Amino acid sequence: MARIGTDIGEAQQILQRGGLVAIPTETVYGLAANALNPEAVARIFEAKKRPSFDPLIVHISGIDRLSSIAMEVPAIADKLARAFWPGPLTILLPKRDLIPDIVTSGMPDVAVRVPNNTLTLSLLRSLPFPLVAPSANPFGYISPTRAQHVMDQLEDKVDYILDGGPSEVGLESTIVGFPDGTPTIYRMGGLEINSIEAVIGETHVMPHSASNPKAPGMLKSHYAPHTPFRLMEEELQADSNAGYLTFSTELNVPRERLRILSPAGDLREAAKNLFGYMRELDSLGLEYIFAETVPDRGLGKAINDRLRRAAAGS
Numbered sequence: 001m002a003r004i005g006t007d008i009g010e011a012q013q014i015l016q017r018g019g020l021v022a023i024p025t026e027t028v029y030g031l032a033a034n035a036l037n038p039e040a041v042a043r044i045f046e047a048k049k050r051p052s053f054d055p056l057i058v059h060i061s062g063i064d065r066l067s068s069i070a071m072e073v074p075a076i077a078d079k080l081a082r083a084f085w086p087g088p089l090t091i092l093l094p095k096r097d098l099i100p101d102i103v104t105s106g107m108p109d110v111a112v113r114v115p116n117n118t119l120t121l122s123l124l125r126s127l128p129f130p131l132v133a134p135s136a137n138p139f140g141y142i143s144p145t146r147a148q149h150v151m152d153q154l155e156d157k158v159d160y161i162l163d164g165g166p167s168e169v170g171l172e173s174t175i176v177g178f179p180d181g182t183p184t185i186y187r188m189g190g191l192e193i194n195s196i197e198a199v200i201g202e203t204h205v206m207p208h209s210a211s212n213p214k215a216p217g218m219l220k221s222h223y224a225p226h227t228p229f230r231l232m233e234e235e236l237q238a239d240s241n242a243g244y245l246t247f248s249t250e251l252n253v254p255r256e257r258l259r260i261l262s263p264a265g266d267l268r269e270a271a272k273n274l275f276g277y278m279r280e281l282d283s284l285g286l287e288y289i290f291a292e293t294v295p296d297r298g299l300g301k302a303i304n305d306r307l308r309r310a311a312a313g314s
Contacts, residue, residue: 002155002157002161003160004147005160005161008123010160011023014159015040015127018040019033019043020040022150023164024165026169026190027172028145028170029161029167031158032131032133035100035103035131036129038100044134047154048138049138052102054139055105056133057090057112057133059114060114061124063078063085068096068130069095069112069130070110070112072093077091077093079199085114088169089174090113090173092175093109093112095108103132109177115133116168123162141225142224146166169272170272170275171274172189174188174190174192174196175189183202184206185205188301190299192301194298223278223310227281227286227288229289229311230289242257242287244290246259246260246292247262248263257286261277261294270294270303291307293307
């Protein structure tokens with residue numbers, strides 16, 4: 001079984017010998033391996049039971065290392081990176097040959113970001129290679145936002161869990177690419193679209209894909225609890241065998257079966273609490289989990305995207 005700790009030196013040694021380390025980021029916890037070691041990367045797919053057609057995100061310590069990963073960096077991509085790194089933004093760029101095909105699922109573009117977490121940035125700076133780090137959970141399940149979440153679901157499949165406290169954003173990164181020079185949102189996430197557009201202008205938003213996605217996290221059914229998860233577009237109705245996930249709505253149900261994402265109606269607080277509250281309700285042995293959508297603006301668009309995809313498998 002893995003250990004939880006804050007020893008960057010131990011994490012470094014494990015990664016250098018091809019092992020797996022769960023790392024904290026501002027979005028969610030990632031399951032990290034040496035991005036340049038195909039055998040180590042393959043261990044991630046095995047541990048997560050992740051399909052090989054779903055590419056991974058490469059994590060680097062700063063924009064100065066981007067040229068070692070990407071063949072070219074368009075001016076518009078450079079502008080975004082300088083505006084939002086470190087932070088919850090992933091950029092798709094043409095990859096260099098040193099990035100193994102297993103990382104990109106054989107596609108020519110690599111997804112890159114700089115995570116905003118002090119421990120993980122220190123770890124990245126200490127390593128002579130970048131890290132791949134998809135969310136540290138079994139494929140398709142709720143993403144982890146605390147070290148204990150990783151322990152609960154991966155146990156002996158990870159060699160060490162670096163504990164950086166709870167994730168501050170709680171949603172995966174927003175992914176941006178530039179097909180034919182057009183800024184395109186491949187995945188909504190922890191960076192709001194309007195913040196991106198304030199820097200580079202209008203973007204195109206892609207619908208999620210059901211097979212062979214171009215970017216990580218584009219599958220239709222994803223982020224789902226084991227308990228059947230149903231999205232209620234209208235008023236929630238109380239049921240004795242169900243749990244409830246609301247934005248700011250109080251319901252007349254036992255408190256242990258109710259999770260309110262943000263009593264104050266704050267979308268940032270709701271994003272931070274989303275996966276943790278889904279996980280708590282999933283642990284109660286309920287017949288169903290019912291959820292209401294949040295206001296479809298700012299981070300609410302990404303929250304609603306995760307809710308719809310959690311419900312797609314039900």
